[in-house]
Amino acid sequence: MSKILVITSGKGGVGKTTTSASIATGLAQRGHKVAVIDFDVGLRNLDLIMGVERRVVYDFVNVVQGEANLTQALIKDKRIGNLYVLAASQTKDKDALTEEGVKKVLDGLKDDGFDFIVCDSPAGIEKGAQLAMYFADEAIVVSNPEVSSVRDADRMLGLLASKSYRAVNNMPSIKQHLLVTRYAPARAEAGEMMSIEDMMEILAVPLLGVIPESPAVLNASNSGQPVILDQESDAGQAYADAIARLLGEERPLRFLTVEKKGFFSRLFGN
Amino acid sequence: MNASPHPTDDGDTAAKNHFVLKRRAHNLMIFELHNPSIVQLALRLKDHMAQAPNLFKNTPTVLDLAPLEDGFKVIDFPALVSLLDNHGLTIVGISGGSEAQRNAAARARLALFPAANQAPGAEPQLAPTQDAAPAKPAETTPSEAPSEVQADCASNMVMRQTVRAGQQLYARGGDLIIEASVNEGSEVIADGDIHIYGTLRGRALAGARGRKDARIWCQNLDAELVSINGIYRTRDSIEPDLIGKAAVIEIQQDKLIIRAFGFV
Numbered sequence A: 001m002s003k004i005l006v007i008t009s010g011k012g013g014v015g016k017t018t019t020s021a022s023i024a025t026g027l028a029q030r031g032h033k034v035a036v037i038d039f040d041v042g043l044r045n046l047d048l049i050m051g052v053e054r055r056v057v058y059d060f061v062n063v064v065q066g067e068a069n070l071t072q073a074l075i076k077d078k079r080i081g082n083l084y085v086l087a088a089s090q091t092k093d094k095d096a097l098t099e100e101g102v103k104k105v106l107d108g109l110k111d112d113g114f115d116f117i118v119c120d121s122p123a124g125i126e127k128g129a130q131l132a133m134y135f136a137d138e139a140i141v142v143s144n145p146e147v148s149s150v151r152d153a154d155r156m157l158g159l160l161a162s163k164s165y166r167a168v169n170n171m172p173s174i175k176q177h178l179l180v181t182r183y184a185p186a187r188a189e190a191g192e193m194m195s196i197e198d199m200m201e202i203l204a205v206p207l208l209g210v211i212p213e214s215p216a217v218l219n220a221s222n223s224g225q226p227v228i229l230d231q232e233s234d235a236g237q238a239y240a241d242a243i244a245r246l247l248g249e250e251r252p253l254r255f256l257t258v259e260k261k262g263f264f265s266r267l268f269g270n
Numbered sequence B: 001m002n003a004s005p006h007p008t009d010d011g012d013t014a015a016k017n018h019f020v021l022k023r024r025a026h027n028l029m030i031f032e033l034h035n036p037s038i039v040q041l042a043l044r045l046k047d048h049m050a051q052a053p054n055l056f057k058n059t060p061t062v063l064d065l066a067p068l069e070d071g072f073k074v075i076d077f078p079a080l081v082s083l084l085d086n087h088g089l090t091i092v093g094i095s096g097g098s099e100a101q102r103n104a105a106a107r108a109r110l111a112l113f114p115a116a117n118q119a120p121g122a123e124p125q126l127a128p129t130q131d132a133a134p135a136k137p138a139e140t141t142p143s144e145a146p147s148e149v150q151a152d153c154a155s156n157m158v159m160r161q162t163v164r165a166g167q168q169l170y171a172r173g174g175d176l177i178i179e180a181s182v183n184e185g186s187e188v189i190a191d192g193d194i195h196i197y198g199t200l201r202g203r204a205l206a207g208a209r210g211r212k213d214a215r216i217w218c219q220n221l222d223a224e225l226v227s228i229n230g231i232y233r234t235r236d237s238i239e240p241d242l243i244g245k246a247a248v249i250e251i252q253q254d255k256l257i258i259r260a261f262g263f264v
Helices: A016-029 A060-064 A099-111 A127-134 A147-162 A185-189 A196-203 A215-223 A234-246 A263-268 B011-016 B038-050 B077-086 B099-107
Strands: A003-008 A034-038 A083-086 A116-120 A138-143 A175-183 A207-212 B029-032 B059-064 B089-095 B111-113 B149-151 B157-159 B168-171 B176-178 B187-190 B194-200 B203-206 B216-221 B225-228 B231-234 B247-252 B255-260
Touching: A003 A016, A003 A127, A016 A034, A016 A083, A016 A116, A016 A138, A016 A175, A016 A215, A016 A234, A060 A099, A099 A116, A099 A127, A116 A127, A127 A147, A138 A147, A138 A196, A147 A175, A147 A196, A175 A196, A196 A207, A207 A234, A215 A234, B029 B089, B038 B077, B059 B077, B077 B089, B077 B099, B089 B099, B099 B111, B157 B168, B168 B176, B176 B187, B187 B194, B194 B203, B203 B216, B225 B247, B225 B255, B231 B255
Parallel strands: A003 A116, A003 A138, A034 A083, A034 A116, A138 A175, A175 A207, B029 B059, B059 B089, B089 B111, B157 B176, B168 B187, B176 B194, B187 B203, B194 B216, B203 B225
Antiparallel strands: B149 B157, B216 B247, B225 B231, B247 B255
16 A cells, blocks of 8 residues: 655745655665655755756656656666655746646556655645645654744644545545654753744644754755765654654654763863 | 705715725635536535535635636536525635636626636635734634534534644634634634633634623633634733633623633
8 A cells, every 4th residue: 555645844944855855765765665756846856855866857747747657757766776756847837736647646656556655845835735735645744943833834734634635535634743853952952942842732743753953964965865874863863763653663752952962072072 | 063965065975974885804715616517516515515504604605716727617607606505605706717707707796806816726715814803703614624623513613623823713603612722823713602622822702793791711821812792902912920821801891801710
């Protein structure tokens, strides 16, 4: 059974694409056959984060419009064999996507035996974002620990519960997860950031994980490596924990408190 | 002076004795038409409305033709209007559609609203959080999550999930009971009382169609705005020591009073 997973947030710049790349890669590392689709038509980014930008020939819109088939457009990841990227079009605008077209692509991926189809949503609540979440079975709502991001995430959760295919057809509702990104323990401790407790109290959905603010994320983006592949880094490990929880395993939350510097690291710097 | 209207009187003054023209923003229900077949629609509506038979009554509604995408489809407006009227939706006008469709609608004496300029499946409306006058939400209905709402008795409404930013609930003619929180950026309205068993962070308006004895109870007060019978207070004018408390909001001698209740 294929599972369609949407990564969404409402607000831009909170880490949807970073999360999509790492979630897709993490699921593929666990042996699942995974496709990750960039729904941000016109502002394509996922190909860069996944490091496949030089291999894009056909894109999502080409498949939607019947100019290429799925096999031609899916880009196979060179690091992990069962991971495929479907890039967004850089030249078309978001009206190029239609509900029927998206359904056709998703059905095609299901027929090809994909276990997970990860949809990387554009920001906003317009057509692109609505289509990205419309057919989802599960949703990961990404939010930074900051009020406007939380409000937009709340808005998105409302839309997931009322405007998705499952909601419209009175099916069991989309399973929702909260993923907090760019969490800086020191700033949270100083009261400059919202606490995880406050976010959960407002959003009232289960917590999938907390990704700490980390220079590893930017380094990973720059080098076209999903940060989950950097298992030395805190962010990479936090994403691996989130994957485990997504697959039903129990993992304690990490990276929530300020790391006390030991005697030697204080002495010699870090 | 006891001057009777003189024929040369200013036209405006003369008219004012009989009528006044004003602009006012109303919140309208949007009915998105995805398939103009009356027979199909009648069947689907019957099934759909059977789940909540009293949800709508004389609810002013705009028919949105944008999702049709096919401007050549002929729409039988008089039949459509009477069908929807049977289900409590009073069609006041249309939005979207081709020129031919709009002309046909005009012939059926429907008002022509500008196209929403939104994609099919896009949200027809947002909660009017910027509304200047929260006094009377004239005609509103749950705009986003009607499926989550279960009418327990004829007019009371029970909401079991969190009311989220952008959502709006209206318990027409009754009380509104919310088992979860009302988040910032959302709005809950009732003609009767409002009970919130979580935190009230958004806007709550009770006694919306004129009831001074309506009240709002909440377990935890953190509201953007509270209003009863049109008398309102914004967050800035709520006593800071009541924030975070279980509180009741009511009218006493034409003043909006907020007091803590329970073990305070």
